[in-house]
């Protein structure tokens with residue numbers, strides 16, 4: 001085709017003009033290319049599917065593993081999250097737990113909190129987190145959020161008794177205690193809506209500490225609860241079958257709806273919140289926004305839901 005022909009077909013200068021207007025090259029108000037955002041979204045979906053596969057595989061072939069599998073619950077609070085996703089950390093709590101000894105938990109749930117802690121919770125870790133440099137223009141927002149939620153002061157150096165390096169070493173130690181695979185840390189679990197913040201705080205802490213090893217993946221606690229719930233139902237089914245009862249195997253129904261149910265379960269519970277919080281939040285009479293209170297209550301709720309019947313029998317010595 002001749003150059004002249006190209007021109008007739010609307011080529012040359014006009015074509016270049018259209019090329020510059022390629023929608024994939026369009027940028028957002030924050031200067032990010034749409035094609036990059038689409039790629040990130042694709043990657044995010046793949047990661048979600050991988051997470052679901054991994055969680056499901058934990059109990060698929062061996063449902064009785066639900067009785068002794070150890071896993072980590074985590075919660076971080078922040079002074080603020082900027083419009084660019086930067087976080088200003090405030091407090092963090094981590095526990096490792098399993099359902100083993102859940103029987104004791106049930107027997108003791110009306111007694112002292114310490115008795116409950118030694119039942120299913122294996123390790124507890126809590127620390128206030130140095131907020132670091134406050135992003136420009138966000139100081140007032142940080143103060144407002146602290147006042148409305150966790151009440152942790154922004155500039156009280158005495159609160160930060162642990163360095164970033166100490167904190168990262170502690171976190172990695174708790175994770176390695178569960179299972180150590182070089183360069184493949186075990187996942188940590190939190191409520192779905194908190195995953196982005198937890199991931200950002202972990203990234204920040206590891207970066208500030210100059211840590212080289214990869215951050216642990218942050219997985220959905222609702223997904224974990226669903227998988228555990230299903231494993232418990234499967235155990236009951238196997239047991240009923242052995243008894244010669246005519247029973248139907250458990251089936252997975254609407255996944256999205258079930259996740260919502262698990263979310264509500266994790267946000268409910270009739271535990272005395274005042275007995276779960278750290279000394280600072282106890283003193284402040286703030287029982288709702290303490291990260292230690294949150295992870296403890298979630299652990300108790302999980303045990304309360306799953307530590308009877310089949311799981312209790314699995315943990316009998």
Ligand SMILES: [Zn+2]
Pocket residue numbers: 091277278279280281289290291292293
């Ligand atoms: Zn607290």
